[in-house]
Amino acid sequence: MPQFEPANFLPQMVWLVVAFAILYFVIVQTTLPRLGRTIDARENKVMGDLDSAQRAKADADSMQAEYEAGVASAQERARARLAEARQAAAKTIEAELARSNAVLNEKMEAAEASLDEARNRAVGEIEAVAADAAASIVEKLTGTRPAEAEAHSAARAALA
Secondary structure, three states, rough: OOHHHHHHHHHHHHHHHHHHHHHHHHHHHHHHHHHHHHHHHHHHHHHHHHHHHHHHHHHHHHHHHHHHHHHHHHHHHHHHHHHHHHHHHHHHHHHHHHHHHHHHHHHHHHHHHHHHHHHHHHHHHHHHHHHHHHHHHHHHHOOOOOOOOHHHHHHHHHOO
């Protein structure tokens, strides 16, 4: 084999080094810059994506904080409205209760007046019946009927 002959070894080695150097510099000069640009572009894209992700996270965090603040504010307003509604309902109930109490008091006073009137009428009728009965008894016992005024005063005294 000619490549293993010692006389051809040195020139083959030189040509191998020259071919390797040419191949190496062609690859280094053409492929490596493109590869470096691609790696740099990817690195820039990844860094840009990370930066935009961090900005998006910061925006999302601020939006969440605003949302939570809005929810807390809405809850506080709802609590205030609920307290106002409770107070208004309590005032309305108190007013209605006072009105109902006034109506009931009026009805109770009217009923008491009616009851007093009925009681007075009943007492008057009982007094009249008692006076008549007393007059009849006195008439049967004595034979003479007492005067109406005397019978009424005697019945009134007995009933009191």
